[in-house]
Amino acid sequence: MRIAAAGELFTGVKELTAWTDKVYFVAQDGDDGSLGWAQTERRDSDRGIIETKDAASFVTAAPPPSAEPPQEGPFSQLVVFREQLYLAVDEASTGTELWTSDGTATGTAPVLDVPDADLDPRDLVVVGDQLWFSAGADDGSGREPWLTDGTAAGTKLVADIAPEGASDPVGFISFRSHVAFTADDGVHGRELWLSDAGRDTKLVLDIRRGREGSEPHDFVVLGGSR
Numbered sequence: 262m263r264i265a266a267a268g269e270l271f272t273g274v275k276e277l278t279a280w281t282d283k284v285y286f287v288a289q290d291g292d293d294g295s296l297g298w299a300q301t302e303r304r305d306s307d308r309g310i311i312e313t314k315d316a317a318s319f320v321t322a323a324p325p326p327s328a329e330p331p332q333e334g335p336f337s338q339l340v341v342f343r344e345q346l347y348l349a350v351d352e353a354s355t356g357t358e359l360w361t362s363d364g365t366a367t368g369t370a371p372v373l374d375v376p377d378a379d380l381d382p383r384d385l386v387v388v389g390d391q392l393w394f395s396a397g398a399d400d401g402s403g404r405e406p407w408l409t410d411g412t413a414a415g416t417k418l419v420a421d422i423a424p425e426g427a428s429d430p431v432g433f434i435s436f437r438s439h440v441a442f443t444a445d446d447g448v449h450g451r452e453l454w455l456s457d458a459g460r461d462t463k464l465v466l467d468i469r470r471g472r473e474g475s476e477p478h479d480f481v482v483l484g485g486s487r
Contacts, residue, residue: 278339280346283364285320287336300364321366325353327379340385342392343411347372349382357381359394361411373413382407386433388440391458393419393433403427406442406456420462422454423447430454434480441465443477450474 274288283300300320323335338349346364351357355371356379362369373380378398385394390410396418397404404427409416422428428444435441440458445451449467451474456462468475 276337276339276348278341278346280341280364285339285346285364287334287339320362320364321369324350326351327353327356338382338385338394340387340392342387343390345411347385347392347411349385359409359416372409372411373416380407384431384433388433388435389438389458393440393442395430397427404429406430406433406444406462408458419456422462432478432480434482436480436482441480445474448472451476453477 274286276285276287278285285300300318326335335351336348338347340347346362348360348362349357350360350369350371355374358374358380359372359382360369361372375398380396380398382394382396385392387393391408392411393406393408395404396407398418403421403423405421405423406419406428407417408419422430422444423446426447428446430442430444433440433442436455438457440456442454442456443451444454446464449464450469450472452467452469453465453475454462455465468477
């Protein structure tokens with residue numbers, strides 16, 4: 262793989278995400294060291310390698326961060342959902358929030374800016390017609406499962422699984438019209454949870470009784486409907 266610009270190569274390339282006829286990524290410009298979110302034309306070779314056809318270019322430079330340095334950088338978590346790009350952006354006026362983009366600087370904006378809080382979305386996963394992620398709003402609710410349909414009104418907390426702390430959900434996967442993931446409610450340890458599109462969220466089984474939990478991971482759906 263080679264990402265080339267008109268001059269020096271981009272460095273620190275990460276978050277490569279293919280969408281339409283371009284590859285979007287976060288990188289640092291080798292010419293002046295500026296950090297930004299960029300795009301390049303793509304071509305799939307017989308070996309499945311993505312190569313550049315034209316010079317790469319910045320979509321937009323990094324905004325002033327809410328903290329110095331930003332925890333995961335100014336841009337992270339790029340994912341394609343409902344014919345748009347979604348990503349986490351750390352920006353001084355909003356904090357780290359969920360943003361959406363049509364691939365242009367002018368078409369890049371927050372999905373939701375939670376007042377007096379900072380969602381800090383992570384682990385973005387498309388499940389059916391929803392985008393699931395973990396969010397740790399600094400309003401006291403802790404890191405819990407969230408989902409969005411791409412609108413501000415449709416972006417919401419799924420469940421406050423650990424009212425006294427943070428359940429830190431990970432591993433979202435679609436299963437029989439539900440979403441399975443692991444979480445720690447502070448009572449049973451990290452175990453398997455299941456949610457019906459955010460309407461009914463429950464512990465599937467306390468596999469290892471006690472606060473340590475069974476630590477399930479690496480879910481794979483075999484046979485049947487996802």
